[in-house]
Amino acid sequence: MEIKPNPCCHYCEDKNHVCKHGKSRSGMVRYLCKACNRSFQTTYIYQGNEADIHRLIQKLLAEGKSNVDIAGQLGIKLNVISRHICMLANESER
Ligand SMILES: [Zn+2]
Numbered sequence: 001m002e003i004k005p006n007p008c009c010h011y012c013e014d015k016n017h018v019c020k021h022g023k024s025r026s027g028m029v030r031y032l033c034k035a036c037n038r039s040f041q042t043t044y045i046y047q048g049n050e051a052d053i054h055r056l057i058q059k060l061l062a063e064g065k066s067n068v069d070i071a072g073q074l075g076i077k078l079n080v081i082s083r084h085i086c087m088l089a090n091e092s093e094r
Helices: 042-046 050-062 067-074 077-093
Strands: 016-022 029-033 038-040
Touching: 029 077, 050 077, 067 077
Parallel strands: none
Antiparallel strands: 016 029, 029 038
């Protein structure tokens, strides 16, 4: 069994109140954030072009760009950037 650290919440980015919350119909593990009481699944970012955005953000961060620069360059909202940064942090903890 693979043990992963709990991810941070996609909505409020809280890390300390996130727990497993069963599975979705497609078999993905779902998480529930007790801080904002919302559930989410971590794998959804790898569907569609979000995986590309995720990689682009990772690349631009590595180049020393700020969140605001990246948001402007990619034309996406700042809170989306911070969500991806949050997920990158989760990935590096593995
Ligand atoms: Zn939350």
